[in-house]
Amino acid sequence: MQKLLLGAVLATALSTSAFAAAPRYKVSVVGTGIAGAALNEAGHAVSNRWGGGGAVTGMFYNGSTNVSIGTLGGSTSWVSGINKLDQVVGFSATGTADHAFLYGNGTISDLGTLGGNASQANAINDSGIVVGKADLNNGQTHAFRYTTTGGMQDIGTLGGSYSSATSVNAQGDILGYSTTASGAKHAFLYANGTMTDLTVKWSAISPDWGTVVGLDNLKFGHDGSIVGSVGFDWMGSNRFGMVYLNDQMTVLGAAAQVSGRSASGLTLMSDSPVPNSLVYSNGHYSQITDLLISPNDYSSVFFQYNTDINASGQILVAGWDINQQQTATYLLTPVPEPETWAMLVAGLGMLGWTARRRRTVA
Structure with a gap:
């Protein structure tokens, strides 16, 4: 009985919080003078630090300090992805x-x-699958899939001479871009050994919007979606934020780019x-500054670019x-709304009352 009651209380609390426009956040500083790139479920992050002469160094944040990842022999490194094992990918100068x-x-x-000659890693999933792009000996550049057992594998193109993989999900599906035989740049989804042209597919399913002429910043959301930005033939160079889920595209007009999506659908x-x-x-848009628990502590900060969100909603x-007068990277962690805590406390109190009543009756 107590287990059932606790389940009901938790379900009620969660359903109550689900109707909130967005959670509230506490803020911690990942580092100054760095630009964050990616985040894992533990709240560990990778960032890039600019030094003198335009040199860039990739940094790994382990939850308390930033550590330089070094280079492959050259003067610079650039990080782009991290997984739950704190494995980091990117590219580095070799000399x-x-x-x-x-x-x-x-x-x-x-x-x-x-x-x-060259290659670049753009993302890694929790199984250790790395994706990116690499040069062939014929001068072309193709998207690749890398595993420790299989090495670097060419996954091909949409008919052109160029492709690049930008995101990989838990199932090993891959997103990216490729030129077609005509030289046009299209987005693709690579799954089960097959590369599908998303630009063509999404043009066919969005007749109300028009023909898709641009898909940028595509990545997988944690809820099974694909997010990024999309442009249509009648929009010129304008881009809208986009979420594709369950074979339906939702165009979000309030921003030009979607940077990620949590398991609960927070975008x-x-x-x-x-x-x-x-x-x-x-259905609600909120500015980051309006969602902070202690906004006055960060009144001098202009939050500019969201770079990543993990499954639990850390940003x-x-x-x-x-x-x-410097760039900084921040980690925003959601905290329960007061009404959620009140619901949980009330539920625990009810459980205590039920237990005492059962002992009295016995």
Whole structure:
């Protein structure tokens, strides 16, 4: 009986919080002088730090400090992805060309190329599948899939000479871009060994909007969606935020880019052309600054670009500190709304009363 009651209380609390436009957040500083790139479920992050002469160094944040991941022998490194094992991917100068790397446990490893000079890793999933792009010995550049057992594998193109993989989900499905035989740039989904042209597919399912002419910043959401930005033939160079889920495309007009989506559907957005961090939930748009628990503590910070969100809804965001005159990266962690806590406390109190009553009756 107590277990059933607790389940009912929890369900009620969760359903109550689900109707909130967006959660409230507490803020912690990942680091100053860095731009965050990606976030894992533990709240660990990777960022890029600009140094003198335009040099960039990839940084790994372990929850308390930032650690340089080093390079492959050259002067720079750039990070782009991290998984739950704290494995980090990106690309680094080797002294002759940029190569994709895999970093873990303090060691950075060169992933090589597809026979050409350069390569670049863009994302990694929790199983350790790395995706990116690499040069072939014929001068073309193709998207790749890398595993420790299979090495770097060419996944092909949509008929052109160029492709690049940008995101990989838990199932190993891959998103990216490719040129077609005519030279046009299209988005693709690679799954079960087959590359599907998303630009063509989504043009066919969105007749009310028109023909898709641009898909950018595509990545997988944690709820099975695909997010990014989309443009249509009648919009010129304009882009709208986009969420594709269950074979339906939702166009979000309040921002030009969707940066990620949590398991609950909380959608991370960045406005454009004026940088502005937004959160979209249940039909409501909210600015990050309006959702902070202690907004006065960060009144000098202009939150500009949302870069990533994990499954539980933590947000990695880059901002500009007006007082310090420098870029900084922040980790925003959602906290339960007061009514949710009240519901849980009331439920626990009810359980205690039920237990006491049962002992009295006995």
